[in-house]
Amino acid sequence: MNASSTTAVNFSLEVITLWVSDVDRALRFYAHQVGFTLDVDYSPNDVFRVAQLTPPGSNCSIQIGRGLIDSPTGPLRNVYLVVADLQDARSRLLERGVDVSEIRHKVPIGAWDGRFAPGLDPARSDYASFAEFSDPDGNSWVLQERGYRNP
The missing domain is CATH 3.10.180.10 (2,3-Dihydroxybiphenyl 1,2-Dioxygenase, domain 1)
Known part of the structure; x- marks a missing residue:
């Protein structure tokens, strides 16, 4: 038996990707209304955009954007x-x-x-x-x- 198979693997949940229909509206909601911290808003072109926000005191963030999820997931x-x-x-x-x-x-x-x-x-x-x-x-x-x- 391999010694490493008896030790637990630590998993750290750090990002949850949300589908949103309007990135700017979602940014206003999460950053300005809910109070999440905007960590990054990156858009190198018209096809891809990722915005990452973190709830105050959390080690887990959310990502919203374009080109992150292939199709609306609900x-x-x-x-x-x-x-x-x-x-x-x-x-x-x-x-x-x-x-x-x-x-x-x-x-x-x-x-x-x-x-x-x-x-x-x-x-x-x-x-x-x-x-x-x-x-x-x-x-x-x-x-x-x-x-x-x-x-």
Whole structure:
């Protein structure tokens, strides 16, 4: 047996490519409304363009552009953005014009059976509270609270 076959391979998710119909509109949405950092916007010709944006505090970025995906793939669904304070994150997105759903939480927490109740989880438990938003092309994002500390 090869010694290297017994050790785990580390995989680092660093980029997710999203299909968008209008790169400039998507750039405005992600950079100006959602608040992602624009890392690069490269277009050497009229056929190819790649823009990479990173959510604040994330090690994973998104790419949008022309010539990245052969054909429209349909929207990406339920990409999670984990935040320490869901109520604050939702408020900031709303202030920037992002249409964010109401907050909901799992019930019952201990033996979750797929039901939700309105509002934040009363105990602010990790992974228990959610809100959602979508970009103009229908790519959907889930905000999930983890690591809340009462100030």
